Amino acid sequence: MIVRPRPHWLRMLFVRRGSVLLGITPQLLWTTAFAMLVTVLHGRLFQWKVPLNFVPFSLIGLTLTIFLGYAAMAPPAPAYATPQLRIN
Numbered sequence: 404m405i406v407r408p409r410p411h412w413l414r415m416l417f418v419r420r421g422s423v424l425l426g427i428t429p430q431l432l433w434t435t436a437f438a439m440l441v442t443v444l445h446g447r448l449f450q451w452k453v454p455l456n457f458v459p460f461s462l463i464g465l466t467l468t469i470f471l472g473y474a475a476m477a478p479p480a481p482a483y484a485t486p487q488l489r490i491n
Contacts, residue, residue, distance in 0.1 A: 441455065
């Protein structure tokens with residue numbers, strides 16, 4: 404049996420193979436760009452002050468948590484169930 408030494412925790416942060424980081428990189432970049440835009444504009448859009456406090460972000464976070472929680476618990480439909488749903 405081959406036993407390799409466990410890598411250092413800092414090295415484990417930058418492992419790319421098998422990581423979800425490659426799949427979410429575009430979303431991370433768009434979110435970072437949007438956050439930078441909001442920071443630069445200081446909440447002003449076309450000379451109209453947009454109130455940015457914690458409430459909208461909390462509501463969006465709560466909604467995402469609920470929806471993603473249900474999506475994670477839902478089992479995938481088996482392949483044989485798909486033709487049964489079709490109406491002839």
